[in-house]
Amino acid sequence: MAKRKKIASGELALIARLRAMAGALPAGRVRLGIGDDCAILRAPAGHELLVTTDFSLEGRHFRRAWHSPQSVGHRTLARGLSDISSMGGQPLAAFLSLALPRAVAQDIRWMDGFLAGLLTLAAQNKVPLAGGDTSEAPGTEVLADIMLIGSAPAGRALTRSGARAGDIIYCTGALGGAAAELAALSKTPTRFRHAQSSDEHPHLFPQPRLAVGQALLRRKLASACIDISDGLSTDLQHLCEASGVAAELDAALLPAHPLTAALAPAAQMAAILHGGEDYELLFTAPAKTKIPRSLAGVPITRIGRIVPRKKSRARMSIVAEDTRFELQPRGWEHLR
């Protein structure tokens, strides 16, 4: 890591393992990685940089009793990669700040599981881990903060603010899966202890949609894009606010994740509309733009349309069986 802190023997093991395991990743555009005051990166010519940071704090974003260390490591990196995907970017490097309570730092199995989860996803996406920071945690919770640097051709990054009235609203993959799996997890926390990274675990091992975002950018398909990390209703609200528009969803078109079938109908709709952490992409495109049924192997579904913003009506509405309802942003991470 860029700086080395006063550490217990367990943290020494962490740093040694981190350096060794990170060293196995491709260097890519990292000219100088872990070990100096700063890492040195080369940005691709003609590109702008995309930068995002995301906390993964025990007790807020995960629980050690519910999430395997592999899942915690995977989710830590997935949060950052999803932000890069929503801008259509290419990830260049990740930086990890990690503080472990002493007891966890001395648990080699937990540490190795965390790093394996994070670095497996990094390797799949060819993202070097180029630095970060380590510390002993002040309390009893594991504290992680992931920073991703990516790039996109100058002026071309997808943003939240480009949606226009008349655009069609699309989403990738299926919705509500993460919330449904979280509900199952909360009932039987040990049920998924040995789950491995796959499409079948949308909460434990979300798959960031980098290739989809890159295709949207490269093929100039999207007018605006955001990832569904806070829930469809909340992220659609963010997109509408940034674009100065309103939106109508069609309930019959929303692609329900198969895991939501285990929920009661009202809970299923809540998972689809408000469940966070699906890490799918929500994007808009002009009505005349032909959007493929799938991009990079991921299904794309039309779910509604952008309409002009009028003060006399709700920012968002949803039409179900010919009845229009106001849609409130109810994502669990919503700012209210």
Place this chain on the structure above:
Amino acid sequence: MAKRKKIASGELALIARLRAMAGALPAGRVRLGIGDDCAILRAPAGHELLVTTDFSLEGRHFRRAWHSPQSVGHRTLARGLSDISSMGGQPLAAFLSLALPRAVAQDIRWMDGFLAGLLTLAAQNKVPLAGGDTSEAPGTEVLADIMLIGSAPAGRALTRSGARAGDIIYCTGALGGAAAELAALSKTPTRFRHAQSSDEHPHLFPQPRLAVGQALLRRKLASACIDISDGLSTDLQHLCEASGVAAELDAALLPAHPLTAALAPAAQMAAILHGGEDYELLFTAPAKTKIPRSLAGVPITRIGRIVPRKKSRARMSIVAEDTRFELQPRGWEHLR
């Protein structure tokens, strides 16, 4: 911030204040700041990127009973800026991840003090705050992680690894001041509650040496450079290890900070040699290179020389009154 989390009213106030106060900073090379999934930056043509992250965790790096919120905010950013300075870089943007316990989030005075401390230093150094993350803290401690992105002309960044036998060792400013002020603080925690940012508070308000690092790079004066964040002995060890060399310091040449005069002689020498967080620069230069007595208004002092690494002798030694002692890395943050 790039992502908005479920927050108490106090955190809403934090984000609103952060956006408003950050908006007063010059945008510089930030094309899109707080408010989308990622920030978008433009790197200067022909430059490489410098990236560093540093935790500032309550109970590890500061105490709310000892440090004013202004000091905590200042120190959080100073850690990152110092890393950029040690590479000779120009800061482009800062990103702040901040998790507050509920009680602190509702303490507007603490929050405003923290932001004022951080943003005053940012304004002094023309660094935009371009994003980050916020969360409620899982425990009772304030958790901050600062990320700095800077740049330097391609291939020109100063590193730890360029020192060669025969080079002279220099440091900026004075040593031991931060440790001496911390010792005073630990005796009378309330003594400095109203201290303001100035050169007179090396622990509470360290001044990162950006202009010195940039001058060293621009004038091609230094063969290697590191900041003294972990203490002179530990950071000199880092520099020697990275460069594959050994070092001799001359005790009589070490510039003691005036605050160390309050310490007993042994404690004074310990503060100078091992006290961390001075955030001065330690650099080397070939003997034939003429180094000015000051750079950017900061005194430069010759303190020793680089010698060949020999397994038969200690990596570092210090000569005091014609006697040579082995110098052990004893910085408080040393990895052992």
